[in-house]
Amino acid sequence: MTTTLDSGSVGIVxxxxxxxxxxxxxxxxxxxxxxELVYETYxxxxxQRSNAILICHALSGHHHAAGYHHEDERKPxxxxxxxxxxxxxxxxxxxxxxxxxxxxxxxxxxxxxxxPETGKPWxxxxxxxxxxxxxxxxxxxxxxxGIDCWAAVIGGSLGGxxxxxxxxxxxxxxxxCVVIAAAMKLSAQNLAFNELARQAIFSDPxxxxxxxxxRDEIPARGLAxxxxxxxxxxxxxxAMANKFGRELRAGSLxxxxxxxxxxxxxxxxxxxxxxxxxxxxxxxxxLMTRALDYFDLAREYDNDPVKAFSxxxxxxxxxxxxxxxxxxxxxxxxxxxALIAADRPVTYAEIEADEGHDAFLMPIPRxxxxxxxxxxxxxxDD
Amino acid sequence: MTTTLDSGSVGIVxxxxxxxxxxxxxxxxxxxxxxELVYETYxxxxxQRSNAILICHALSGHHHAAGYHHEDERKPxxxxxxxxxxxxxxxxxxxxxxxxxxxxxxxxxxxxxxxPETGKPWxxxxxxxxxxxxxxxxxxxxxxxGIDCWAAVIGGSLGGxxxxxxxxxxxxxxxxCVVIAAAMKLSAQNLAFNELARQAIFSDPxxxxxxxxxRDEIPARGLAxxxxxxxxxxxxxxAMANKFGRELRAGSLxxxxxxxxxxxxxxxxxxxxxxxxxxxxxxxxxLMTRALDYFDLAREYDNDPVKAFSxxxxxxxxxxxxxxxxxxxxxxxxxxxALIAADRPVTYAEIEADEGHDAFLMPIPRxxxxxxxxxxxxxxDD
Numbered sequence: 016m017t018t019t020l021d022s023g024s025v026g027i028v029x030x031x032x033x034x035x036x037x038x039x040x041x042x043x044x045x046x047x048x049x050x051e052l053v054y055e056t057y058x059x060x061x062x063q064r065s066n067a068i069l070i071c072h073a074l075s076g077h078h079h080a081a082g083y084h085h086e087d088e089r090k091p092x093x094x095x096x097x098x099x100x101x102x103x104x105x106x107x108x109x110x111x112x113x114x115x116x117x118x119x120x121x122x123x124x125x126x127x128x129x130x131p132e133t134g135k136p137w138x139x140x141x142x143x144x145x146x147x148x149x150x151x152x153x154x155x156x157x158x159x160x161g162i163d164c165w166a167a168v169i170g171g172s173l174g175g176x177x178x179x180x181x182x183x184x185x186x187x188x189x190x191x192c193v194v195i196a197a198a199m200k201l202s203a204q205n206l207a208f209n210e211l212a213r214q215a216i217f218s219d220p221x222x223x224x225x226x227x228x229x230r231d232e233i234p235a236r237g238l239a240x241x242x243x244x245x246x247x248x249x250x251x252x253x254a255m256a257n258k259f260g261r262e263l264r265a266g267s268l269x270x271x272x273x274x275x276x277x278x279x280x281x282x283x284x285x286x287x288x289x290x291x292x293x294x295x296x297x298x299x300x301x302l303m304t305r306a307l308d309y310f311d312l313a314r315e316y317d318n319d320p321v322k323a324f325s326x327x328x329x330x331x332x333x334x335x336x337x338x339x340x341x342x343x344x345x346x347x348x349x350x351x352x353a354l355i356a357a358d359r360p361v362t363y364a365e366i367e368a369d370e371g372h373d374a375f376l377m378p379i380p381r382x383x384x385x386x387x388x389x390x391x392x393x394x395x396d397d
Numbered sequence: 398m399t400t401t402l403d404s405g406s407v408g409i410v411x412x413x414x415x416x417x418x419x420x421x422x423x424x425x426x427x428x429x430x431x432x433e434l435v436y437e438t439y440x441x442x443x444x445q446r447s448n449a450i451l452i453c454h455a456l457s458g459h460h461h462a463a464g465y466h467h468e469d470e471r472k473p474x475x476x477x478x479x480x481x482x483x484x485x486x487x488x489x490x491x492x493x494x495x496x497x498x499x500x501x502x503x504x505x506x507x508x509x510x511x512x513p514e515t516g517k518p519w520x521x522x523x524x525x526x527x528x529x530x531x532x533x534x535x536x537x538x539x540x541x542x543g544i545d546c547w548a549a550v551i552g553g554s555l556g557g558x559x560x561x562x563x564x565x566x567x568x569x570x571x572x573x574c575v576v577i578a579a580a581m582k583l584s585a586q587n588l589a590f591n592e593l594a595r596q597a598i599f600s601d602p603x604x605x606x607x608x609x610x611x612r613d614e615i616p617a618r619g620l621a622x623x624x625x626x627x628x629x630x631x632x633x634x635x636a637m638a639n640k641f642g643r644e645l646r647a648g649s650l651x652x653x654x655x656x657x658x659x660x661x662x663x664x665x666x667x668x669x670x671x672x673x674x675x676x677x678x679x680x681x682x683x684l685m686t687r688a689l690d691y692f693d694l695a696r697e698y699d700n701d702p703v704k705a706f707s708x709x710x711x712x713x714x715x716x717x718x719x720x721x722x723x724x725x726x727x728x729x730x731x732x733x734x735a736l737i738a739a740d741r742p743v744t745y746a747e748i749e750a751d752e753g754h755d756a757f758l759m760p761i762p763r764x765x766x767x768x769x770x771x772x773x774x775x776x777x778d779d
Contacts, residue, residue, distance in 0.1 A: 204629065204637045207666055208629065210666055211622070211666070214625065214667070214670075215597065236600040243596065247589045247590065256585050259585040261583070261693070268691055280589050284593070309650055311643070311650060340634075343634075
């Protein structure tokens with residue numbers, strides 16, 4: 016077993032669960048009667064409790080961000096490229112907390128959890144969520160862990176939106192906010208792709224308005240298709256050209272050989288979709304994409320991002336990727352412009368990368384260098 | 398009724414049908430026992446028979462490109478912006494021929510036609526098609542109409558691919574080739590979106606491997622979803638931002654009002670999908686997207702576009718649109734580069750337009766001016 020021997024890995028990690036009996040009042044006005052959060056930690060909390068980092072996950076993410084759950088695990092946590100000894104979020108210096116958000120399907124209270132009022136899974140009756148609900152539940156976790164102030168709150172994509180929301184909801188509880196490949200709100204095109212994904216799920220007769228959860232079925236085809244839609248938008252045209260081009264997996268384009276033609280990219284997408292549908296909950300996917308759609312950082316600040324960020328007190332690192340067309344560099348520049356106008360300290364890097372939106376998960380040298388250099392500032396006396 | 402009074406309209410037009418009893422040998426090696434083509438013409442063929450223009454349609458197009466079928470028709474043909482008196486394809490000068498391609502579902506022989514061997518609709522057994530099959534059947538139509546040589550063969554998107562194929566299959570039968578918003582082959586990203594569309598159809602249980610045709614059902618949800626996927630890619634991020642932004646059609650983003658939120662863009666997409674699914678045949682959609690996937694202009698010329706175009710003898714106009722990310726200007730520039738290297742006369746314009754791939758159907762002033770100016774060269778003594 017070589018994985019744990021890797022000096023850049025946090026090694027074997029064990030998820031923990033915390034349960035809060037206090038109801039959580041949600042943005043929609045409803046209350047979650049109790050909340051369980053599953054989380055992992057990497058590194059050690061220092062005596063001053065000043066070196067804690069919160070990782071916020073994206074649409075389909077979870078608490079397992081780094082290391083391995085057991086020696087035979089094939090792949091490490093989803094952000095292992097960035098979390099570990101000597102990595103940008105250096106676990107020799109930081110105490111890193113990564114949780115599964117409420118509404119998720121990896122152990123925290125969500126649509127697959129039991130609704131105490133009915134004794135059955137919440138399913139489609141799970142209350143709608145906003146990013147601020149995640150931030151509020153993450154603050155409870157901070158309280159529980161005795162962390163008054165995060166050295167940094169960090170997230171990519173939907174995780175970056177949570178990090179920004181932290182800077183407004185709890186301005187005194189974070190020193191740094193790292194926003195990677197995110198946006199202050201979705202564009203119409205983004206809304207459209209999320210709608211396609213949800214319609215793919217709704218169109219699967221097994222979904223049955225989310226009631227599949229009460230039977231022994233999953234809307235596998237709809238969920239696979241939804242994931243395929245998402246996946247295409249996470250990759251760039253360039254990345255797909257480099258990775259697949261027009262290579263065939265089966266058959267031949269010679270005339271007279273029509274039946275078995277299969278392009279590599281088709282096969283790849285079907286595989287990704289099918290893998291995902293066996294691991295993710297469809298009600299959760301619907302819930303998460305809606306929270307993403309409804310996120311609008313400045314809505315209640317007169318739609319003025321400068322006014323919004325004038326409430327923030329932390330420093331910011333904003334990173335975008337050149338070929339990310341789901342959350343393009345233009346969207347990150349809007350964040351930076353608003354931060355500058357609001358007189359907040361901000362560092363910005365647009366990283367040249369072919370990998371599209373997925374770049375934030377990739378070991379791109381300038382990305383890792385920039386991220387690491389910024390993190391040197393974090394957790395000092397600032 | 399004002400539509401036919403419009404001096405820029407070709408007015409009321411009537412489709413015609415021609416039937417060829419000779420079998421058509423297809424690229425796949427199979428034969429279509431007989432072929433019916435439905436077509437329309439606009440303008441008059443001159444005595445020299447030298448002013449004929451062929452219009453090749455795109456994925457979901459058909460023969461009805463201009464004018465109205467009857468006085469109460471709400472919308473004119475799909476390319477009415479470009480075909481008519483005083484328009485780029487000026488029907489005072491040209492005899493314009495527009496047909497529904499074989500494999501289509503608007504009257505020409507296709508999956509909804511009766512297979513003479515079985516007495517039932519072809520359905521999923523309709524032979525797979527390549528763009529060259531369309532070109533060969535279009536040549537039969539030219540023979541029937543007594544047109545030895547087209548003044549120009551013109552198409553946008555998949556239509557532009559047919560126009561290019563004409564220049565190689567029948568180099569002596571066209572003087573000009575107009576290729577708008579097209580490419581010499583699809584990118585991996587394009588293949589991926591077509592795969593999503595087909596998977597949406599396949600996932601609809603009503604589709605049943607295409608056998609819905611033998612029952613009184615249509616896979617409406619799958620086809621609607623496929624169209625939604627396509628539609629999102631035909632529009633640009635800019636066009637969607639201008640057209641919809643984050644405007645709501647129903648509900649409110651205020652906290653506590655989650656149930657009825659609907660963005661305009663969601664509603665628009667669902668409407669487009671639902672309209673399409675009542676008008677188009679799912680087997681046809683699968684067939685057409687596959688022909689698009691397999692199109693590769695230079696494949697049998699050692700994958701060398703210069704070698705391919707060295708067989709052409711006509712002049713070319715190539716047009717692209719700045720925000721078209723389905724067939725980007727880069728793809729058009731590759732066509733232009735190959736034509737220049739092959740020593741073919743070529744005129745190229747990249748048109749600034751927010752409308753994405755759909756721009757080729759829109760009345761964009763510089764587009765219409767450029768197209769009109771080029772068409773002045775066509776049909777003279779060149």
